[in-house]
Amino acid sequence: MSETAATRAPATAVPRARQIVGEPHAGWRSAIYRVMFESETRAGQVFDIALVIAIISSVLVVFADSVPALHERWGTAFEMAEWFFTLLFTAEYVLRFVCLRHPMRYAKSFFGVIDLIAILPTYIALLVPGIHVLIDVRVLRLLRIFRIFKLTAYISEYQALAMALAASSRKIFVFLSVVILIVVVMGSLMYVIEGPEHGFTSIPLSIYWAVTTMTTVGYGDLAPQSGLGRLLTTFMMLVGWGTLAVPTGIVTTEIALHHRSASGGLGGVLPGIGPAHRTCPSCGEPHHVESAQFCHKCGASMADMAGQETTISQ
Template sequence: MTTPTETSSYLGKPLDGWRLKLFTIIFEADTRAGRLFDQCLIFAILVSVAVVAMGSVGAVADRVGIWFEVLEWVFTLLFTAEYVARLLCVRHPMRYALSFYGVIDLLALLPTYVALLVPEVSALIDVRVLRLLRVFRVFKLTAYVQEYQALARALAASRRKISVFLSAVLMIVLVMGTLMYVVEGPVNGFTSIPTSVYWAVTTMTTVGFGDITPKTDLGRFIASCMMLLGWGTLAVPTGIVTSEMASLRGAPAPATTRTCHECLTEGHLPEARYCLHCGAHLSPYFRDIP
């Protein structure tokens, strides 16, 4: 009978030697090398996004544009090396490549290379628009900041309540939009039910573009009720998420950044032997920082 370790070795490349050390540095942060890697990566992401933002300022780009190009290639090569390193040190490279952060990593790399390969001709969309996708690098921050993860857990825990709330809002705007179509009619700008629903959405969210306004007294009364209702509606999702965050605050946080080699789930206890998500056998835990 095969052991869990022997069985998992048939499912992907085993992690040992330099690949295990690289995995520990990149995917875990309970060692000095892992913590330093995360800190350097966060700094590189923030600077690269700042370069993209400043490169869109014409006066600045005209003066130091060549340095922005150099920095962009430096960051692109740096993130390319990081992406390749992640693929090399995981047991299932394709699984990581198709994951959320794997796709974000790829989106952070492609624009620069595509801009190099695709000529800027009038028949194609301006490559500069595609290069703006480099801002997706900022999403990589969510993998390294614990507060992002806490917010994600609160949103996930409240997703059913928020879904019910959004369903109720959609029903309200549909009913009120239809009612305004009947009350005001095409003569006052409510030319169709979809147009009236659009007015209801802008009124409910207290945006009020003003391109469509009720003219009758009854229509203005309905609009006033929707505006007042909108103020209360805005507070509901905030209260839901805040309540979930308060309840999760008392729950024990993940003890470590120890990551499963199979499914890349982190947060396992130091003494855990198997993954809490997929049940795969965990390698020994490494930690050298308090």
């Protein structure tokens, strides 16, 4: 890479999310944007950590307020704390909205909807006091903790897990299809073997028994009485033990393959992974596979480097 390209690369490595919501060009909106949307900055990291603490604290207040004894004694304090967090999250939502060049794109995004859901229940309950069920929706604030994955220290781990899940999705789908087939067949057999006189009054109820047995939960509300039924139950338990380990093994294998390919340990072994690698234009971290979209160290976008590769020195 030439000196000019190396100098220009950090400026052009703009994450895709910033391009979607529209980073402001200058002024106070740009300053707010850097704090609230750029986790690679020191101020952004502090803000994200403070936000996670506020989210967890607000959910703990909801949990404590649901306990009758605590509500009777500390109900007023819980209500004041809830209004504090609601106003805090409202101010955060408004600031996020006004500092963007394309605020409606943020409002329609996943985190935009979750941010809105985090503050609406309290206001709706104020306008319609009888709607107490909406208060429980505040627990959805926990979903906002996924913002922590923007922190630089967690980007590589998050990408590794996401890539492993995506790579193993078809295998897991096939596995779940086989499990569903086994559950349906075994549940139907148990309905034929035991019948309504032993509590297996329908095939769906028998399938419910098969699910609880295969997952080794075994509530005990349905139990076979005949010898053949108990033999089938034993078989289902043994099959359940084996099936529980399959998804874990699939995902673990994909994670291991991702780490080895990212470090160049599988050169020439896997399709698309050869003795070449790409270097991050922002931090200079090497050993990125050709299909990488973001740096596994700093999180910078590598979209503009799609066609560029650097050969590993022997």
